Amino acid sequence: MDGKKSINIGLIGQQFMGRAHSNAWTQARHFCSPPLNPVLHTICARNMETLIPFSELWGWQNTCNDYEAMCRSPEIDLVDVTAQNHMHLAMSKAALAAGKAVACEKPLAGKFEDAREMAALARKSDAPTFVWYNYRSCPAVAYARQLVREDAIGTIRHVRGFYLQDWADESVPLLWRFDGDISGSGSHGDLCAHTIDMVRFVTGEEITEINGALFETFIKERAQVTKVSGGGIAANVSGSGDAEMVPVTVDDAVLFLSRLEGGAVCSFEATRMATGRQNYNGLEINGTKGSVRFNFERNNELEYYDATGPRGRQGWRTIMCTHEPDHPYSQFWWPDSHGTGYEHAFINMAADILRVLAGEEPISPMPDFEDAFKTQCVLEAVTQCFNEQRTIKLSEVT
Amino acid sequence: MDGKKSINIGLIGQQFMGRAHSNAWTQARHFCSPPLNPVLHTICARNMETLIPFSELWGWQNTCNDYEAMCRSPEIDLVDVTAQNHMHLAMSKAALAAGKAVACEKPLAGKFEDAREMAALARKSDAPTFVWYNYRSCPAVAYARQLVREDAIGTIRHVRGFYLQDWADESVPLLWRFDGDISGSGSHGDLCAHTIDMVRFVTGEEITEINGALFETFIKERAQVTKVSGGGIAANVSGSGDAEMVPVTVDDAVLFLSRLEGGAVCSFEATRMATGRQNYNGLEINGTKGSVRFNFERNNELEYYDATGPRGRQGWRTIMCTHEPDHPYSQFWWPDSHGTGYEHAFINMAADILRVLAGEEPISPMPDFEDAFKTQCVLEAVTQCFNEQRTIKLSEVT
C-alpha cells in the first residue's frame, strides 16, 4: 500500500512469546516506520484448537502444525521461533536449510551442544539470523550502551548484573521451565542469559573468565503438571491436589564472578526466589568517569552518575529515556515521560530486524546466532566453573 | 470470526490523539477480550493528503472529510471525537442528533457554554456518551480508587493534585494550544482538567468550593506558527525565523485551593513550565487511616502508606500495579512488573467503552458528558474565583 516491500513472517508458537511476537510484528509497522512491511503470513503450533482463535485474533493469514513444511514454503521469508528451548535447534535447522532468515527466541538453545551446532549452521548459511535478546531494544538499555560508547563513564571497573524474580514458590508445579530436558537450565538460561547479553551489549566487552559460581535449587521437587492454560510465566497453571511430586532438574538461582576483557570485575545473579523483585533485570556499571544503573522494573529510566563535572553538583540522576531525538527509539513513541512498557522492546526489535533485512542499520545492533553463542559460552563456562571448582577461561569453551 | 458482535467506529482526527485512539481500538481487541469487536470503519479529517496513508497504516476501512456525513451514516455506531476543543460541541451534536454513541476527547469543551450545551444534549439523548479522561484507566489510578473505596485510607483530609510539564519555553511558537479561541484555556483545560477528573475519580467526592486561584502566563507572546508537522505535544513545530509575534491568550500555569464534600482541603497546580517534570500528572491523598500517591512518570507504581498496622513497620510502599488478578486491567497484560506505558490507558478505556456498550460493567467507571461537565464546572469556578477574588461555591456554577 505504501510502496514498501513486504516480508512474510512464519511464526512458531502461540504461548506467551507467540503473543508478544504477534504484537511486535503488528505494532512495528504501526509505530516504527520499518523499511519492510511485515506480513503475518503463517502461524504454526501443535494445538490447532487454540491456534485458530489465536490466528484470527492477531490476523495471521494461515495456520499450520508442521513447522518443517512451513519452513520449506516458498511464501515464507522469515521464520520466527518461540517454541521451547529444546526445539530451537531443529526448527532453526529446518529454516536455515530452506535458506530462510531465522529469528529465534533466547537463549540460543537449552543445551550448549545445540547452541554450538546452531552457530555452526548459521556460519555456513547466507541467511540472516537473529536472537530475541529483547532488552537490547529497551530504550534505556540502548541509551546506556550509547553513553558507554561516548566514553561517558570511562574505563569500566565494576559490573553488577542481576535478574531477580520471585514467582517460583512451592505452590508452582513442574512447568517446562523446571524440566531440564526441555529448558536446559532454570534461572541460568531463562534469566541470567538476558543479563549476560545485556552486559555484553552495554559494555561492548566480552567476559573472559569465570572465577567462581554457585547454583542452587531451593525447591527440590514439584507437583507434576496436570493442566496448563494461559501464557504467562507461571499463571494459570496448577497441579491437581494429589499430584505426583517429581524432581526439579534445573537451578532456581545462579551466582557467578567473572572478569571483562577491559579489566573490570563482574558479578552476576539470577533467581526466581527474590521476594519482592518481579522483573528486576538490570545492571550497574562503575567506570573511572561515571556510572550507569538500570533495572527493568523502571524500564523508562536510566540512572547515570557523571563524575567529570563540578564535584558539588554530582549525583545520581534519573534520565527518562523518552526524549526525541536523543534517546534510541523515542522518535517512534510518545512525548517525553509518557512511558512505554514491556512489549515495546519486542516491537522495537522487530523493527530493527526489518531494518537489517532491508540492508539498513538497526538502531541497536542485534545478536545473530554467532553473537548469541558467545552468551551461551558464558552460560557453559559458569556451569563448568561450578562443576570443576576452578576458574574457567572463556577461551577454553568452544 | 469469534462470534462477537461488531461495532463500527467513526474517528474524527488524525493527529496525536487520532493515533492514540486508532491504536486503542486495535489493541483493545488484541489484548482486552472486549464483548464487542471494534471495527475501524471510517476515519474523518480535513487533510486528505495525510489521511490516506494514515488510514492505510491503521487499517481504517474508509476515509472522509465531512464529519456530519459520517455522523449520519447508518453504518457508524460510535463517533470518536479527537478534533480540537472548539469543535467538540458541533461534532458531538451531529453525532447525538443521529443517535450515535459519542466518545469525545477531554476536556468536554474549550468553553464552558459549549460544555453546558453538550451536557444538555446528552441528557436529552438516549445515546451513550463518553469522555476520554484516560488516566482513569491507568491501572495504578484505578487501584488507588479501589483502595479508597475499600476504606484503606479512611476519611480524606488532604488532597494535592498536580500536572507538571515543561515543554513550553520561549522557542515554542503559537500552537493551537496557546490560542484561546481554539483551546479555550491553556494548562487549565489541557492539564488541570485531567487532574481534577482524577481527584474526583479516585476520591469519589465532588469539589464543593474554590477558595483561591492564580493564573499566570509567563510568556506573553509567541511566534506565529508557519508550519506544523507531526503529532506530538509540541514536536516538529516551528515558527519561521522572522515570524510575527502574536499574543498568547491562554494561561501557562494555574493553581487553586478548594474543598471536597467530605471536608478535605485540596490544592491543584498545572503548568507547562516546571523544568524537569514532563508528564508529572498525579495526586497525593492523606486520610485518617493512610495515604496514596501517584504520578504518571512512574505509571505502573502506586505509593501507599498504611497507618493501621504495627507502627514500627509502617512506611510508604511502592506497589507495582501489575499483579493479576488484584490490580485493575492486569489480567489483560504482562506478568508482574513487566510494565505497561502511556497508550495502555487508552486501550483499557476503549475496552471499557465496549463493555458499557455491550451492557457490561466497565472495570473503571467512565465519565459521560454529565460527569465530565462536573469537571468543567470546576474549571469554570476556578476562573470565576480568580476573576472575582472570592470563594466560589460549585453550586453557583451551572
Add this chain to the structure above:
Amino acid sequence: MDGKKSINIGLIGQQFMGRAHSNAWTQARHFCSPPLNPVLHTICARNMETLIPFSELWGWQNTCNDYEAMCRSPEIDLVDVTAQNHMHLAMSKAALAAGKAVACEKPLAGKFEDAREMAALARKSDAPTFVWYNYRSCPAVAYARQLVREDAIGTIRHVRGFYLQDWADESVPLLWRFDGDISGSGSHGDLCAHTIDMVRFVTGEEITEINGALFETFIKERAQVTKVSGGGIAANVSGSGDAEMVPVTVDDAVLFLSRLEGGAVCSFEATRMATGRQNYNGLEINGTKGSVRFNFERNNELEYYDATGPRGRQGWRTIMCTHEPDHPYSQFWWPDSHGTGYEHAFINMAADILRVLAGEEPISPMPDFEDAFKTQCVLEAVTQCFNEQRTIKLSEVT
C-alpha cells in the same frame, strides 16, 4: 584554653528546644571551630526540680528561674530564648534592654503585634539579634541557595513550599501548640513559618502578595492536658481518661497561593495531618535553567535538575550534600555520604551565630529580628487574605 575568647550563654527553656540548643552550643565547639568559645553559663526555667538534673547533664554552670535577672546579669553575653511563643517578646525585650545579644526560637512571636514590637526594639538596639530558623543551616538547604545564587536554575517561575507532619490525631490532647493564646497559631506559625523562611532564604526573593488562603482545623476540640512529661513534639503527653474537652483555637492546616518579587507563582502548605509525612519540610523550585527539590526527611540530599546540558543526559539528580569543600558545613563533619541528622542544623547555626558575634562571615546568613519579621508579615498577610477574601499585598502589612 585554645586562646579563643569566650562568650557566656544564658539559655531560657529546658524542653525540646532547650535540649537541642544545649547540644548545639556544646557540639559547635567540638566540631565547627567557631571563633568564640561558647560557655554554657546559665540555664533558666520555671521548673527547678527538672532543671537541676538537666543543667548537670549538659554542664550548665548555673541555673535560675528569673529570666529578667539573668538578662540583667553582667556575666551573660547572649540570651537564647526557647520559651513558648507568647513569651518571646517579653524575654527579648528584657535582653535587649540589658544590651545583650538575643537568639530567639522561631517564629519571631506568636502574635503579629509582638513580632512588630520585637523588630522595632531590635532596630533601636545595637545588640545583634538572631532567630533560629534552623533549616537554613541544613547543608542541603544552604547548598540549594548557593545553586540559585550561582544562577544554576535561572529565573524562578514556580515554587512549592510544604511542611507536612502527621502527629496530631484525635488522641493528642490540648498541648500548648493547640492553644492560640500561647502559640499564636497552629501549623501556620509552627511549621509554615519554617517553610516561608526557607523559600525566602533559598530564592533570595521576597513574597509580594498572597492570592488565596485556606485554614482548617480538622479536630475542633481536644482533651484538656492533665500531665506533661518529656520534650518531644507530642510525646509523653496524655489527657486523663475523663478529661474535659476544650476547643482548639489554632489551625491544623494552612494552604496559600502567592507571588514572588521576580514573578514566580508559589504555593505553600503546612499541616499536622498528612498521614505518612512526619517531617516533610521542603520546597521545589522550577526555574528557566533548572530545578531544585528538597525535603528534610532525606536531609542530606538535594535533588537538582540541570536543563542546560545535553538534553539526552538530563535528569533529576540526587546530590549527597556531604562533600568537602563543595557543600556548606561539610568541612566540619564526616566523609562523603556519612550523613548528619536533625541536630546538626542547630549546631551549624550556633557556630554561625558565634561567627557573626566575632565579626566573621557566617556560612549561611542568619535571620535577625528584622528579617524574621518579614516572614511574620507573610504569616499575617495569609491570615488577612483568608479573613478578607482578597489578595493582600505584603506592602499593606507593616
Add this chain to the structure above:
Amino acid sequence: MDGKKSINIGLIGQQFMGRAHSNAWTQARHFCSPPLNPVLHTICARNMETLIPFSELWGWQNTCNDYEAMCRSPEIDLVDVTAQNHMHLAMSKAALAAGKAVACEKPLAGKFEDAREMAALARKSDAPTFVWYNYRSCPAVAYARQLVREDAIGTIRHVRGFYLQDWADESVPLLWRFDGDISGSGSHGDLCAHTIDMVRFVTGEEITEINGALFETFIKERAQVTKVSGGGIAANVSGSGDAEMVPVTVDDAVLFLSRLEGGAVCSFEATRMATGRQNYNGLEINGTKGSVRFNFERNNELEYYDATGPRGRQGWRTIMCTHEPDHPYSQFWWPDSHGTGYEHAFINMAADILRVLAGEEPISPMPDFEDAFKTQCVLEAVTQCFNEQRTIKLSEVT
C-alpha cells in the same frame, strides 16, 4: 552527680576514629541515659603536639603517649583502641593483661594470626571485650535484625552484602590503608568486614562456606605519602609532586560467593572504586515471607517487603526507623523522621557498651573478640578460597 557510677575511659588514638569515639562517649551520656557515667579520663597518642589541643577540645582529663602505662593505670576501667590495625593485638593484650575491659576498633586485627591470638586472650580473660562494628547500632540495621527475629521475612534464601565507596582514584597516595603491613588488607578488612558482620548480625546465621572469590587491585602503585593532616578517610593527604611511586600491597576490591547455615546463598562485594557510591554499606535479604534492604547512604531508612498480606497491596516500603518506641534507639533521639547521622551509631554503641558493663542488656548485642573473630575467619576463608581456587568451609579455618 546523678548518683550513677562512673567509668574511666582510656582512649588510644586521635585520628578519625579518635574523634568519633570522643564524641560517642560524650554524647552517650547526653542522650542515651546509660547506667554508668563515662568519664573521658585519658587519651593516649604518639603526637603530643596535636594531642594537647585535641584533649582540650573534647575534655579529656589527661593525656599520655605510653599506651602500656595507661593500660596498667589503676584509674582506667576501659581501654578503647582506635589505633591502626597492626597495633590492635599489642594494645588489647596490654589492656587484657591488666584486667581492663577493651573496646577495639574493627576489624579485630589486620592479620588473621593476630585476630586468633586476640580471641584466645579474650577467652582466657575475665575482662569484657567489644569490637566497634558500629553499623549494628544504626537503628535501621538493628530494626532489620528485629524483623528477622520476629520471622517477618521467613526462611532466608538470598543475601546480597555490599560496601561500595569511590574515594581511591589514582590521585590518592599510599595512605596506611594501602599498606598491607599496617592494615592487613584493603577493602576486604576495611569495608567488607563491616558488611560480613552486618550480615551475621541481621540474619543471625553464620557463613558456612566460601564458594568463589575475586580480589582486584586496580591501581598497582601509588605515590609515597609525604605529609598527612586531618582525620578523614582520605582527606587532606597528598604526595609531593615528585613523590616516589610505591607498590600497593592491598586489594581495591573484593567479591565473593558463600552460603549461610540456613541454606541461603550470599554474595558480597566491597570496593573503593564504585564511582557514585560513597558509603553504600548495606544488604538485601530475600526470605520466603518477605525481604529487607538497607544501605547506609539513607541510614534512617529500612526497605521492607511483606509478602504475607493481601497481594494487591504488597510493595517495597520505606520505613523511617525513627519512631519511639518501635525502633531501636529511637527513644533517645528526635521525633519521627527528624533523622540521625553517621556518629549516632557510635554513640548508641557506646551506650550499649556501658549497659553491658553495668550488667544490663544492650539494645543491640555487641560483638566481643570471640564473635568478631568469626568475621575474621570469614575474611581469611575468602582469601584462602581465592588463593586455592576451591570452596573453603569455615570449619577449616580456625
